Amino acid sequence: MSRVAIAGAGHVGLVYAGGLADLGHTIRVIDVDRSRVALLRRGSLGFFEPGLGDLLRRGMRRRRITFTTSYADALHGAEFVFVCVPTPSTSDGSLDDSMLRGAFDLIRRHRGEPSPVVVNKSTVPVGTGDLAAQLFSDLGMSVVSNPEFLSEGRALEDFYHPSRIVLGSRDRAAADAVRRLYAGIRAPVVYTDNATAEFSKLAANAFLATKVSFANSVAKLSGRVGADVDALTHILSLDPRIGQGHLRAGLGFGGSCLPKDVAAVEHLARRHGADPGLFTAVTRVNVDQRSQVVDLLVARYGSLAGRRVAILGVAYKPGTDDVRDAPAVALGQQLLALHAEVAVYDPAAHAVIRADGIRARQARSAFGAARGADAIVFATEWPELAGLDLPRLRRVMRGDVLIDGRGLIHPSLAKEAGFDYFGFGRVGRPPD
Numbered sequence: 001m002s003r004v005a006i007a008g009a010g011h012v013g014l015v016y017a018g019g020l021a022d023l024g025h026t027i028r029v030i031d032v033d034r035s036r037v038a039l040l041r042r043g044s045l046g047f048f049e050p051g052l053g054d055l056l057r058r059g060m061r062r063r064r065i066t067f068t069t070s071y072a073d074a075l076h077g078a079e080f081v082f083v084c085v086p087t088p089s090t091s092d093g094s095l096d097d098s099m100l101r102g103a104f105d106l107i108r109r110h111r112g113e114p115s116p117v118v119v120n121k122s123t124v125p126v127g128t129g130d131l132a133a134q135l136f137s138d139l140g141m142s143v144v145s146n147p148e149f150l151s152e153g154r155a156l157e158d159f160y161h162p163s164r165i166v167l168g169s170r171d172r173a174a175a176d177a178v179r180r181l182y183a184g185i186r187a188p189v190v191y192t193d194n195a196t197a198e199f200s201k202l203a204a205n206a207f208l209a210t211k212v213s214f215a216n217s218v219a220k221l222s223g224r225v226g227a228d229v230d231a232l233t234h235i236l237s238l239d240p241r242i243g244q245g246h247l248r249a250g251l252g253f254g255g256s257c258l259p260k261d262v263a264a265v266e267h268l269a270r271r272h273g274a275d276p277g278l279f280t281a282v283t284r285v286n287v288d289q290r291s292q293v294v295d296l297l298v299a300r301y302g303s304l305a306g307r308r309v310a311i312l313g314v315a316y317k318p319g320t321d322d323v324r325d326a327p328a329v330a331l332g333q334q335l336l337a338l339h340a341e342v343a344v345y346d347p348a349a350h351a352v353i354r355a356d357g358i359r360a361r362q363a364r365s366a367f368g369a370a371r372g373a374d375a376i377v378f379a380t381e382w383p384e385l386a387g388l389d390l391p392r393l394r395r396v397m398r399g400d401v402l403i404d405g406r407g408l409i410h411p412s413l414a415k416e417a418g419f420d421y422f423g424f425g426r427v428g429r430p431p432d
């Protein structure tokens with residue numbers, strides 16, 4: 001069993017801390033954020049990811065996981081150091097690798113003896129692994145690009161049953177050593193170079209985003225030609241060449257990865273003189289989806305000043321409390337800018353919404369948010385929201401507009417309950 005340091009105690013780093021400890025390794029997690037480390041030492045995760053808190057606490061009880069703010073402590077005796085720090089988008093779409101470079105710097109300075117293999121899991125600008133390999137070469141340290149494909153809300157499932165493990169390195173022995181860390185996990189393993197590994201992560205997210213924008217583009221047309229988009233995408237998804245994931249029409253994609261990774265691919269194309277058109281269009285379609293909601297409300301009410309809109313679901317998808325780049329947040333901001341009064345409800349993201357200072361009234365229930373509203377928008381596919389009592393919802397509202405941004409509500413049931421329904425190309429067959 002190995003000793004592993006993990007830099008970055010966030011959504012990715014902690015999944016690897018819990019998972020690798022469960023496989024028997026000893027893990028030291030480093031984060032530069034002291035309050036995060038203090039929280040984690042008390043056994044608290046600080047965000048919602050199913051099963052992860054229990055897994056981490058089990059690792060801590062077995063003395064396999066500890067948390068520190070000191071690179072020197074964490075790297076002492078470590079055979080591997082996983083880098084899982086943020087790489088946010090910058091204004092030109094490129095990925096900001098300053099935190100990553102900061103982590104590399106600290107690893108260089110505080111490496112122990114023998115020096116650890118650097119395993120990069122952050123989503124990085126293509127070329128980072130080669131630069132890092134140069135940076136660490138004088139110390140005899142190897143760099144393996146091991147991009148992460150986990151999906152929040154099902155991150156542990158993805159850790160134990162990944163669709164693939166990608167290991168990019170100039171040093172096959174180092175890549176093999178990383179593969180052995182994952183012993184017990186069955187998945188196709190692809191050995192490649194650093195650049196291909198890094199680009200595979202960006203390209204995978206760009207493809208998923210393209211599927212969402214494709215579904216939204218056909219949804220717009222479906223509404224116009226009298227076809228039902230849910231039935232249409234179901235038919236498409238039965239073709240194994242197409243598949244069903246990410247093919248739902250609605251408010252579009254969000255989160256901390258897809259929007260920034262599409263922007264990063266677009267930036268990469270521009271920088272290397274390739275045509276960025278497809279990626280530009282994917283983002284434009286996505287942003288348009290939210291604007292459609294605003295346009296619809298303006299068409300209905302004229303001015304939105306004083307109009308009350310309830311947004312049900314704030315997290316960028318169900319199963320997480322992550323609201324980073326969530327479509328609901330962007331929509332809320334657009335509505336607030338037009339002087340609408342916005343109330344929000346999310347089954348999991350209360351604390352995050354409060355901490356983010358989102359300027360909307362936060363309700364404790366969907367009915368609380370909808371009370372007195374002129375319109376409601378379903379913005380996250382939470383199962384709890386799909387089962388709401390529609391006639392009751394309608395009764396607590398002042399107006400009758402229901403915008404189903406996630407295909408949660410059957411159009412005819414909404415109409416029966418007295419709603420004026422808009423469903424992004426959902427015409428609706430009679431319920432089964």
Ligand SMILES: NC(=O)c1ccc[n+]([C@@H]2O[C@H](COP(=O)([O-])OP(=O)(O)OC[C@H]3O[C@@H](n4cnc5c(N)ncnc54)[C@H](O)[C@@H]3O)[C@@H](O)[C@H]2O)c1
Pocket residue numbers: 007008009010011012013030031032033036084085086087099100102103121122123124148149150151152256257
């Ligand atoms: N969240 C996901 O679903 C997901 C999936 C695949 C890949 N990724 C990628 O993984 C990377 C990390 O994402 P995340 O969602 O885990 O981020 P996160 O924001 O949840 O956590 C990152 C943590 O790193 C810490 N940190 C910042 N600089 C540091 C440093 N120099 N040393 C140690 N800690 C430092 C931060 O304090 C924070 O706690 C990003 O590049 C992201 O694109 C994320």
